[in-house]
Amino acid sequence: MAAEEHRLLDIIIPHGGEGWPVCRRMFDMMRSQLAADFGAVRVILVHDNCEPWPYKCLEGLPFRVDEHRVWMEWGGKEGRQKAGVSAARNFGLKKATAPWVMFCDADDCFATVWALHCILDALRSPQADLNDLLWMPFYVETDRGRDLCGDLNWIFVHGKIYRREFLEREGIRFSPALYYAEDSAFNSTVEAAIDHDRIGEIKTDAPLYVWVWNRMSVTSRPENAFRNLLGLFDRHGVMIAEYLRRGLKDDAWALAAKAAADGWYQCQRKDLSEPQRTALLQTVAGVCAPYADQIRDLPPETWKTVWSAAGSEAARKKIDGAGNPDALFPSWFAENIANSQETARSQNKVENLNQETEVRP
Numbered sequence: 001m002a003a004e005e006h007r008l009l010d011i012i013i014p015h016g017g018e019g020w021p022v023c024r025r026m027f028d029m030m031r032s033q034l035a036a037d038f039g040a041v042r043v044i045l046v047h048d049n050c051e052p053w054p055y056k057c058l059e060g061l062p063f064r065v066d067e068h069r070v071w072m073e074w075g076g077k078e079g080r081q082k083a084g085v086s087a088a089r090n091f092g093l094k095k096a097t098a099p100w101v102m103f104c105d106a107d108d109c110f111a112t113v114w115a116l117h118c119i120l121d122a123l124r125s126p127q128a129d130l131n132d133l134l135w136m137p138f139y140v141e142t143d144r145g146r147d148l149c150g151d152l153n154w155i156f157v158h159g160k161i162y163r164r165e166f167l168e169r170e171g172i173r174f175s176p177a178l179y180y181a182e183d184s185a186f187n188s189t190v191e192a193a194i195d196h197d198r199i200g201e202i203k204t205d206a207p208l209y210v211w212v213w214n215r216m217s218v219t220s221r222p223e224n225a226f227r228n229l230l231g232l233f234d235r236h237g238v239m240i241a242e243y244l245r246r247g248l249k250d251d252a253w254a255l256a257a258k259a260a261a262d263g264w265y266q267c268q269r270k271d272l273s274e275p276q277r278t279a280l281l282q283t284v285a286g287v288c289a290p291y292a293d294q295i296r297d298l299p300p301e302t303w304k305t306v307w308s309a310a311g312s313e314a315a316r317k318k319i320d321g322a323g324n325p326d327a328l329f330p331s332w333f334a335e336n337i338a339n340s341q342e343t344a345r346s347q348n349k350v351e352n353l354n355q356e357t358e359v360r361p
Contacts, residue, residue: 008040008100008123009161012092014085015106017050020057023106029113031061036116038063044095046070046088049080068095086174086182093164093173099123100134101164103157107212111139115208119161122202131200132166133190135159138209148207152199154187158211161202166194175238180231185238192248226276229266230283233259237287254306256291257298259284260337261310264329267336285340292338 015023030043042064049071058065070091072081083091089103100123110116119136122128138159139146149159167173170193174186202208236259243252263284267277288295298306 006039007042007098008120009102010042010044010092010096010098010100010164011102011104012044012089012096013046013104013106014088014092015045015047015050015052016082016085016088017048018106020053023053024057025109026104026106027058027061029109030063030116032113033110033116034113037120040120041116042066042098044068044092046092048084048088049082066095068092084176084179086176086178090173090176093167096164099164100161101167102161104209105158105211107214108158109210109212111207111210118204118208119202123161127200130198132163132194132198134161134200134202136202136204136209137207138211139207140213141210142213146210149211150207152201154191155184156211157183157186159207159209160187162190178231178235178238180228181235185235185242188239189242192243192246192251226272230279233263233280233283233287236262240287240291253291253294253298254302256288257295257303257306258310260288260295260333261306261329263288263337264332265310267332281336285337288337289340292333295333296338 013026043066045065045067047067047069049069052067052069058067068091070083070088072083072087073079093101102119122134128134135152136159137148137150138156140149149156153159167190170189172186172189172193174182178185236255240252240256240259243249243255263280266272266280267284272280
């Protein structure tokens with residue numbers, strides 16, 4: 001019990017099958033932390049339908065590591081499947097007991113040997129009592145080197161520490177329905193629920209954390225670009241439902257309108273095949289059709305804001321002079337959204353989630 005009371009931070013790491021050589025940097029860097037109170041930290045390692053690393057890899061660490069395994073049971077030929085990073089993180093949250101939680105990827109690492117000391121020092125400060133979210137500048141590491149992310153970036157869950165009681169009180173979880181952009185959906189819910197006066201920064205002379213962009217990950221591969229595009233609209237659908245659950249109707253309708261405007265831009269692209277265009281229309285309609293009346297009735301000033309944010313720069317370049325959205329969008333919307341028979345995509349929790357706890361005592 002004393003150890004539980006002493007612990008300040010649970011670090012939740014989903015493991016999707018990356019080999020130990022890829023992931024050892026995180027644990028080696030944690031082992032090398034200077035002036036760190038390791039008793040105040042626990043790593044919750046969640047293996048997503050993959051084998052744990054050999055026992056010797058985590059042997060002799062100065063901090064506690066709890067290992068768990070999750071998977072989806074589909075039956076038949078499918079058998080066990082990966083539950084996904086959202087389900088793995090949610091399971092880690094379920095197991096967390098510390099006042100603060102931090103989400104890390106298995107191939108990330110701390111940027112300095114003083115990182116853990118600085119983080120724990122910040123969590124013990126009187127200022128932390130006034131915060132539900134603490135953020136810190138961090139590095140984004142790619143094949144080209146490291147770039148600084150020096151502001152409160154709501155796209156990433158990395159470089160952020162969340163008060164667990166706040167997440168529990170607000171019912172904030174990752175959406176298992178999302179294959180893509182689950183981090184930004186999680187943070188959008190945080191942003192909607194949090195008192196912004198309760199957001200604080202861990203200020204240091206140098207960044208403490210490194211998020212590694214993995215060019216071999218499923219979402220980074222070029223062949224999955226169209227699937228990722230559909231995933232962005234699924235993310236819109238999740239957030240619309242979340243805003244409505246919280247009574248934030250204006251935010252919900254504005255996001256539904258943005259999803260429709262984004263859909264218009266994307267459907268004008270000349271590089272889409274007809275099957276892709278059909279799949280895109282079905283996805284956009286599945287997100288927007290249930291709210292067609294509310295989208296249509298938005299005031300002009302809201303639409304002005306929507307259009308200014310709609311359509312990525314890449315999408316705008318690829319429409320090749322398709323025309324004025326103000327003139328073409330209404331008929332497109334009426335035909336493909338308002339009169340669509342599509343129903344809202346289910347955003348229910350993934351069912352049939354199984355788990356084994358304490359893979360190693």
